[in-house]
Amino acid sequence: MARVEQGASAEATVPIWAFVLFSGLLRVFSILVLLAAWEILAQSGVFTPFQLPALSRVLMRIWQDAVSGDLAINTGLTLYRALVSFVICAVGGIAIGIAMSRNKIAHWFFDPIVSIGFPMPKIAFVPVIILWLGVYDISKISIIVIDAIFPVIAATVIAIQGVERELIWSARNMGASNRELLTQIILPAALPQIMTGLQVALPLTLIVAVVAEMLMGGYGLGGAMMTASRFANSAGVFAGIVEIAVIGYCLVKAMSLVRRRLLIWHQEAHNPSTV
């Protein structure tokens, strides 16, 4: 009897941490397999070290960059450019979106620009931006903003359009001023979709930041990758990919944390999306 009880309690306690461990292992399993396959394939000599440098060599290279301080400078600059642009896109995009949905003239002016500009590959304007502003931070940030602001504007306009009329009517009835209506009713109600727009814009800022750095040179992760590839240093190129991948992953995760935090009152908090 006692033995049975012991067995039962052991079964009840073990699975909790074992389950966490198991599901955690399962989640990293494929990634570990991929990394191991990379190392083995590179060591086996099927590819030259130029085509596929071993993972260990790439990690060595990242370590060297970290020790020499290059990693901090390049990462810092890329992040700085991407995040400054992101803030400009967020503030500017939401402001333009609000203006468009509340002011007829603003709507008339921006609507065709957004509907044509949104699907355009604005990255083609990089040479024009270089011609105008040179190759420094200001031109990198400009091209990032041009590329990433459209999803924010479009999301804001659609979100505000979608706010339930009943909410606005009842707030009006209770005597809310235009300003209160905007800050306390419309913006909170529109927030989920605006957040979605921001979540589209954030990865775009990184994509364009890397391209702008590759094209304009100078410090930054994109510039460092271009330098490495000019010197046929493929460990440097792969190190760049790993670094940019880590940054991208962290930013996207941070963004969905912010979303969960900001929308904790919203019903979607009970039913979070999986991907």
Add this chain to the structure above:
Amino acid sequence: MTRLTQSGKEIFRYTPLLLIALAWEMVSRLELVSTTALPPLSEVIVAWIDMIKSGELINNGIASLYRGAAGLALSIAIGATLGIVMAWWKTVNLLVAPLVEVFYPLPKSALIPVTVIWLGFGDGSKILLIFLGCMLPVTIGAFNGARSSEQVLVWSARSMGAHKLRMLWDVVVPSAMPELLNGIRTALALSFILLVSSELIVAQKGFGYLIGYLGANGNYDAMYAVVLSVAFLGFAADRAYLMIAKRVLAWRE
């Protein structure tokens, strides 16, 4: 009469663009800015017509469109298959989902130098880049769509004796369609970004190459012409895609 007011409305709608074009022409003609930085729009249009006549724009355009179409087609075929398989077989999902989660946020432009290392300066590296960069949005669209396919439909199909593959094709794929088509639209926009940026960075032909070449030679009115052509091509592709997607989804009323 109604048609006339309709077109009047359209013109009114797009007046801001006309105003911008007019402002461009005037700012440049009055030399408020240097004409190298901003050649007048009319000269850009002349340069565009010249390049169409000489075949420069069309030859490079065909090279670019071939790369874009090949890369995008590969990413749609393989990405959609992967997404549906992930939604259909749990084991595949368990193994592949962590990889998708890690690679999805990777800024795909970081892959440009690697694809060059692997496949050189020609078509191959651009096609590979576009394929790798555009695959995951398609996969995620297909996965989300297929996963949310209504259980009732799956059950009733099963009870009517449809076997597994038949059900996949007749029930799961159609119900995944709306989200899959959304994913493909994202991929289409990404493909233009990746195409142009990889060609700007390293290429021997294509739109991006032409832009870089003309800019390096100080041939700015022609450079503007190519930049605008690419931009409008991207816009036209998106609109054409929306029309096709609407046709595909017509059965959903």
